[in-house]
Amino acid sequence: MKKTVSDSYRHPFPDDWVSYINALLIYNQDYKENDLVLRRLRQDIKGRLEAEMYNMISRSEVNPEQMVDSNRISKIYDYIYEHRIWPVRGVGAGHCVAGIDPLGPFPDPDLIDGLASVAQQHMSIREELHKVGRRISTDTREFIYKGTWRSISLWESSQAGSLPAQGLFKKTMDALLSIPLFEMIYSASEKRADFRGFTVRFSMLKPGAHILPHYGLTNTRLRIQIPIEVPAGELFIYSHNQVRTWTLGTPLLLNDAFIHGVQNNSDGDRIVLLVDIPHPDALEVDYRSY
Numbered sequence: 001m002k003k004t005v006s007d008s009y010r011h012p013f014p015d016d017w018v019s020y021i022n023a024l025l026i027y028n029q030d031y032k033e034n035d036l037v038l039r040r041l042r043q044d045i046k047g048r049l050e051a052e053m054y055n056m057i058s059r060s061e062v063n064p065e066q067m068v069d070s071n072r073i074s075k076i077y078d079y080i081y082e083h084r085i086w087p088v089r090g091v092g093a094g095h096c097v098a099g100i101d102p103l104g105p106f107p108d109p110d111l112i113d114g115l116a117s118v119a120q121q122h123m124s125i126r127e128e129l130h131k132v133g134r135r136i137s138t139d140t141r142e143f144i145y146k147g148t149w150r151s152i153s154l155w156e157s158s159q160a161g162s163l164p165a166q167g168l169f170k171k172t173m174d175a176l177l178s179i180p181l182f183e184m185i186y187s188a189s190e191k192r193a194d195f196r197g198f199t200v201r202f203s204m205l206k207p208g209a210h211i212l213p214h215y216g217l218t219n220t221r222l223r224i225q226i227p228i229e230v231p232a233g234e235l236f237i238y239s240h241n242q243v244r245t246w247t248l249g250t251p252l253l254l255n256d257a258f259i260h261g262v263q264n265n266s267d268g269d270r271i272v273l274l275v276d277i278p279h280p281d282a283l284e285v286d287y288r289s290y
Helices: 017-027 035-058 064-069 071-082 115-119 122-132 170-176 180-191
Strands: 149-156 199-205 210-214 221-229 235-239 242-244 252-254 260-264 270-278
Touching: 017 035, 017 071, 035 064, 035 071, 035 210, 064 071, 064 235, 064 242, 115 221, 122 170, 122 221, 122 270, 149 170, 180 270, 235 252
Parallel strands: none
Antiparallel strands: 149 199, 199 270, 210 260, 221 252, 221 270, 235 242, 235 260
């Protein structure tokens, strides 16, 4: 169990955040023409924003859905948007393509053909998970959590050949392949070893564990969440200024380019099946670039 929070969450913006950002812009003055410089600039600001919002939550100053509408964060968002650090207000992805519809923190799941049908197969997926056993799960190595967060990776688009667990979840993978958009990227990955950025995995969040506020990697991707086990109690996911809970049989679609996190204050394990898919406006993006 991870009891301490990563040191990166201890470095919010200074009180005079305007001067801090202006100094960054001077130091990275060619950020509008140089993609590497832009990504470095975004990484610094992204980390500071994550720390700002973690501090708000940990001090119980605001509810999660109120973070980005606070006076300070809202002004920071306006400032970095006006200076074109990100082309969409509110996102914080390192790889951000202009012109892509932001869709909001939780897009309508009906946007993805076939998704609702797969979510209704949660019992079959859960039975397969329990037959395999959670012994193959691993503690996540990500820094964005406190408590115990485990996962089972079934598929990665950049992986040559199948992952060891994929063959153990035939019903689950067959169900996902009935989603035309997922079937498309699955087929594409078999033809291109450099097709990166998409995964399928079970995510298990133990009681008392939190996934801390963070931004995803890119605005060209959406993340499907299919609930498999949803314990009673205080359990929710927040993104930007919205909060959602999970319901068995109902899929949730997350745009993780917005800041988001999860809190499991219940007495049971939260298990969801995570599936990455391209944003509908980004089907022609070269996924080798991130």
